[in-house]
Amino acid sequence: PTGCTQTNGTDVTISDNATVESTITIAGCTGTAGSTSTVAVQIVHTYIGDLAVSLVAPDGSAYTLHNRTGGSADNINQTYTVNLSSEVANGTWKLRVQDAGAGDTGYVNSWTLNLGGSGTTNCTGSNANNVTVNDNATVTSSIAIAGCTGTASSTSKVAVQIVHTYVGDLVVSLVAPDGSAYTLHNRTGGSADNINQTYTVNLSTETRNGTWNLRVQDAASGDTGYIDGWTLTL
Structure with a gap:
């Protein structure tokens, strides 16, 4: 396929000695998934040696991504390449x-499934590091894309998770490597809390490789928050 990508940015708590799941539904794609499909995973968890992480296909087949490696290191923020060419998209x-050890807990922060692969069709990067958004301040979070060719897609995706009360305070933009800015959210939503949305952006004039920034401006006093994470699929 030319690329079928979805993100689930809803947090899922991982308790001690428990197994949890987060789902993504793919629809409207044709044929089978790519042989270089990618799974971008952001998990916040102390002692990642406790964790076994798998991708489960619609037919129940399981593909191991992480199997109790990493010891006492914290958090998983990694994109895995998986051959899913035998699976219907x-x-x-x-x-x-699965948390297979006692004493450490955490949560699934977000994950992105790209069934088109990581080659010239789609290039995906994620940044799950929290960035504080203070009153009347502008902050950025960056993703560096490398090893891709050509220009970005006319239907590129920006999956954004921002925790912030009163989203009407916020202006959110994607800034390309050449400095061009694409507005994603411009002080809409009033008193609603949090942004958890995937935006489609025409980036066909932009070169894929380079450093992309998510820029968040808090344009009013009284409410603060943080960038929880974001994923860029070009």
Whole structure:
């Protein structure tokens, strides 16, 4: 396929000695998934040696991404390449996370499934590092894309998770490597809390490789928050 990408940015708590799942439903794609499909995973968890992480296809087949490696290191923020060419693209896919040891807990922060692969069709990067958004301040979070060719897609995706009360305070933009800015959210939503949305942006004039920035401006007093994470699929 030319690329079928979805993100689930809803946090899922990982308790001690428990197994949890987060789902993504793919629809409207044709044929089978790519042989270089990618799974971008952001998990916040102390002692990642406790964790076994798998991608479960719609037919129930499980593909191991992480199997109790990393010892006492904290957090998983990694994109895995998986051969899913035997799997039909459409259906419900699951990220399954097992905590196999006591004493450390955490949560699935977000994950992105790209069934088109990481070659010239789609290039994906994620940044799950929290960035504080203070009153009347502008902050950025960066993703560096390398090893891709050509220009970005006319249907590029920006999956944004921002925790912030009163989203009407916020202006959110994607800034390309050449400095061009694409507005994603411009002080809409009033008193609603948090942004958890995937935006489609025409980036066909932009070269893929380089440093992309998510820029968040808090344009009013009284409410603060943080960038929880974001994923860019070009």
